[in-house]
Amino acid sequence: xxxxxxxxxxxxxxxxxxxxxxxxxxxxxxxxxxxxxxxxxxxxxxxxxxxxxxxxxxxxxxxxxxxxxxxxxxxxxxxxxxxxxxxxxxxxxxxxxxxxxxxxxxxxxxxxxxxxxxxxxxxxxxxxxxxxxxxxxxxxxxxxxxxxxxxxxxxxxxxxxxxxxxxxxxxxxxxxxxxxxxxxxxxxxxxxxxxxxxxxxxxxxxxxxxxxxxxxxxxxxxxxxxxxxxxxxxxxxxxxxxxxxxxxxxxxxxxxxxxxxxxxxxxxxxxxxx
Amino acid sequence: xxxxxxxxxxxxxxxxxxxxxxxxxxxxxxxxxxxxxxxxxxxxxxxxxxxxxxxxxxxxxxxxxxxxxxxxxxxxxxxxxxxxxxxxxxxxxxxxxxxxxxxxxxxxxxxxxxxxxxxxxxxxxxxxxxxxxxxxxxxxxxxxxxxxxxxxxxxxxxxxxxxxxxxxxxxxxxxxxxxxxxxxxxxxxxxxxxxxxxxxxxxxxxxxxxxxxxxxxxxxxxxxxxxxxxxxxxxxxxxxxxxxxxxxxxxxxxxxxxxxxxxxxxxxxxxxxxxxxxxxxxxxxxxxxxxxxxxxxxxxxxxxxxxxx
Ligand SMILES: Nc1ncnc2c1ncn2[C@@H]1O[C@H](COP(=O)(O)OP(=O)(O)OP(=O)(O)O)[C@@H](O)[C@H]1O
Ligand SMILES: [Mg+2]
Numbered sequence: 001x002x003x004x005x006x007x008x009x010x011x012x013x014x015x016x017x018x019x020x021x022x023x024x025x026x027x028x029x030x031x032x033x034x035x036x037x038x039x040x041x042x043x044x045x046x047x048x049x050x051x052x053x054x055x056x057x058x059x060x061x062x063x064x065x066x067x068x069x070x071x072x073x074x075x076x077x078x079x080x081x082x083x084x085x086x087x088x089x090x091x092x093x094x095x096x097x098x099x100x101x102x103x104x105x106x107x108x109x110x111x112x113x114x115x116x117x118x119x120x121x122x123x124x125x126x127x128x129x130x131x132x133x134x135x136x137x138x139x140x141x142x143x144x145x146x147x148x149x150x151x152x153x154x155x156x157x158x159x160x161x162x163x164x165x166x167x168x169x170x171x172x173x174x175x176x177x178x179x180x181x182x183x184x185x186x187x188x189x190x191x192x193x194x195x196x197x198x199x200x201x202x203x204x205x206x207x208x209x210x211x212x213x214x215x216x217x218x219x220x221x222x223x224x225x226x227x228x229x230x231x232x233x234x235x236x237x238x239x240x241x242x243x244x245x246x247x248x249x250x251x252x253x254x255x256x257x258x259x260x261x262x263x264x265x266x267x268x269x270x271x272x273x274x
Numbered sequence: 275x276x277x278x279x280x281x282x283x284x285x286x287x288x289x290x291x292x293x294x295x296x297x298x299x300x301x302x303x304x305x306x307x308x309x310x311x312x313x314x315x316x317x318x319x320x321x322x323x324x325x326x327x328x329x330x331x332x333x334x335x336x337x338x339x340x341x342x343x344x345x346x347x348x349x350x351x352x353x354x355x356x357x358x359x360x361x362x363x364x365x366x367x368x369x370x371x372x373x374x375x376x377x378x379x380x381x382x383x384x385x386x387x388x389x390x391x392x393x394x395x396x397x398x399x400x401x402x403x404x405x406x407x408x409x410x411x412x413x414x415x416x417x418x419x420x421x422x423x424x425x426x427x428x429x430x431x432x433x434x435x436x437x438x439x440x441x442x443x444x445x446x447x448x449x450x451x452x453x454x455x456x457x458x459x460x461x462x463x464x465x466x467x468x469x470x471x472x473x474x475x476x477x478x479x480x481x482x483x484x485x486x487x488x489x490x491x492x493x494x495x496x497x498x499x500x501x502x503x504x505x506x507x508x509x510x511x512x513x514x515x516x517x518x519x520x521x522x523x524x525x526x527x528x529x530x531x532x533x534x535x536x537x538x539x540x541x542x543x544x545x546x547x548x549x550x551x552x553x554x555x556x557x558x559x560x561x562x563x564x565x566x567x568x569x570x571x572x573x574x575x576x577x578x579x580x581x582x583x
C-alpha cells in the first residue's frame with residue numbers, strides 16, 4: 001500500500017466522535033482466531049509462574065541430571081536419554097498443566113462465559129488455545145534442543161523426513177491427549193481443585209513418566225501402570241526416534257491415540273463453560 | 275413477531291432449588307428505547323437478563339430477543355447483541371486495551387478501541403493496567419465498553435453504573451442516551467430510582483421475581499395513588515369547607531398547628547381550587563408545595579419496602 005495513491009482521508013473531527021449506530025456482524029474467522037491466539041500467547045508468556053513451569057523446570061532438570069550423571073544410560077551420555085524425556089515433559093506441562101490451570105481460572109472469572117456472548121465460536125476459542133500451546137511448545141523445543149546440544153546431546157534420527165514425520169505424529173497425539181485432559185479438568189472442577197490436581201498430576205507423571213529415569217527402575221506393578229500413561233508413552237516414543245534412530249513402535253502410538261480420543265471426547269462431552 | 279418489540283418476555287419462570295428467582299414475569303422492550311428493570315437486591319433482574327442473553331434457560335415461559343430464541347438462535351443473535359455482565363468476564367491478567375481489542379476482533383465493523391477507551395475515561399495508564407488491578411469503577415467502564423464495541427443493535431447492561439462516582443455515572447448516562455439517539459435498544463438494570471427516572475423510556479419495577487408495575491416514569495409517578503399538597507396558614511381553618519370546594523375523594527388535615535396537608539389527584543385545577551378557597555377566606559398560604567410522587571414512592575407503595583440506595 002502506498003500512501004500517495006490513496007485519496008486523502010477526511011480531516012478528523014475536532015472531538016473524536018463515536019459512531020454508535022448499529023453495524024452488527026461477526027468478524028471473519030481468521031481475524032477472530034488471530035485475536036484469540038494473540039491473547040492466549042500474551043497472557044501465557046506474561047504469567048511468571050507459567051513461564052517457570054513451562055520453561056525453567058524442563059531446562060533445569062535437563063541441566064541438573066546431565067551434570068550429575070546419576071542415570072543409567074546404557075553406555076551413552078545421560079543427555080541423550082534426557083532430551084526426549086524433557087521434551088515430553090514440556091508437552092505435558094504446556095498442554096496439560098498450564099492449560100488446565102489457566103482455563104480453570106478463566107472459567108471461574110467468567111471469561112469463557114463473557115466470550116461466549118461475543119460472536120466467537122467455541123471451536124475458535126479452543127483452536128486459539130491450541131495454537132498458542134503449539135507456539136509455546138515450539139519455543140520450548142528450540143530452547144531445550146539448544147541446551148541439549150550445548151550439553152553434548154547426540155541425536156540419532158531415523159532419517160530427516162521420517163524423523164520429523166514421527167516427531168510430528170507423537171507431538172500432535174500428545175498435545176491432543178494432554179489438552180483434552182487439561183480441559184476436561186478445567187471444565188468440570190472448581191478452579192482451586194484444578195490448580196491442585198493439575199500440579200499433582202504433573203509431579204506424578206514427571207516421576208513415573210520415564211522423563212528423568214527409565215521405567216525399568218520402577219517396581220514391576222508400577223511400571224505396568226506407568227507404561228500406559230501418556231507421559232511414558234510420549235517420552236518412550238520420542239526417545240526411540242531421537243536417541244535410537246528408529247520409529248516409535250506401535251505401543252506408544254496406540255497408547256497416545258487412545259488417550260487423545262478418550263480425553264478429547266470426554267472434554268467435549270463434559271466441559272462446562274460457566 | 276413484531277418488529278417493534280426488541281425483547282418480549284412472557285410468563286417467565288426460573289427456579290433455583292427452593293428459590294423462585296423469577297416467578298412469572300412478562301414485559302416488552304420497544305425497539306430503540308431504553309428500558310430499565312428496577313428492583314431491589316435479589317429481585318430477579320440478573321436472572322431475567324441472563325435468560326435473555328442465552329446464558330440460562332427458563333423453566334417456563336417464552337423469551338424472544340430480536341424475534342429469536344436466545345439459546346437456539348444464539349449464534350445468530352451474538353453479533354447483534356451487546357452484553358455487560360454484572361461482574362467478571364475478563365482475563366484477570368489482561369490489560370484494558372487488550373481485552374477491548376480482543377472483543378473488537380470478534381466483530382465485523384467494531385468501534386475504534388482507542389476512541390472508545392478515551393470515551394469511557396480509560397485511556398493512558400488505565401489502558402495498560404491488568405484488569406484485576408483496575409478500580410471497581412474502571413472495571414465497570416471497561417465492561418460497558420466491551421458491550422458496545424461491536425456496534426450492536428441491542429445491549430443488555432446489568433447495573434452499568436454500580437460503583438461509579440458521580441462524574442463517571444453522568445458520563446455513563448450520557449453514553450446510554452447517545453446509544454438511544456443512535457438507534458440502539460438498551461435494556462439496563464438498576465436499583466437507582468433517579469437513574470431509571472432520568473434514562474428510561476420504560477421502567478419495569480420488579481420485586482421477588484414479579485413485575486409489580488411498568489410504564490414510563492411519568493405514567494408510573496402519575497397514576498395510582500394521590501399526590502400531596504402542603505401549605506402553612508393560621509391554625510383552625512374549617513377543612514370541611516375546603517373539601518367541599520375540592521373534587522370528591524380529596525382529604526385534608528391539619529398537623530402540628532397550621533401545617534396543612536391536602537391529598538388528592540393533584541392537577542392544575544386542584545391547585546387552583548385550593549388557592550381560590552384560601553383567597554375566598556382571606557387566607558394567605560405560605561410554604562405551598564406540591565409533592566409529586568417519585569419512583570421511590572411508587573416502589574415503596576407497591577412493595578412495602580425501601581430500596582437500597
Ligand atoms: N445460579 C444461582 N443459583 C442459585 N440461586 C440463584 C442463582 N442466581 C440467582 N439466584 C437467586 O435468585 C434470586 C434472584 O437473583 P438475581 O441475581 O437475579 O437478582 P438481582 O435482581 O440481579 O439482584 P442484584 O440487584 O443483587 O444484582 C436471588 O434470591 C438469588 O439468590
Ligand atoms: Mg443482579
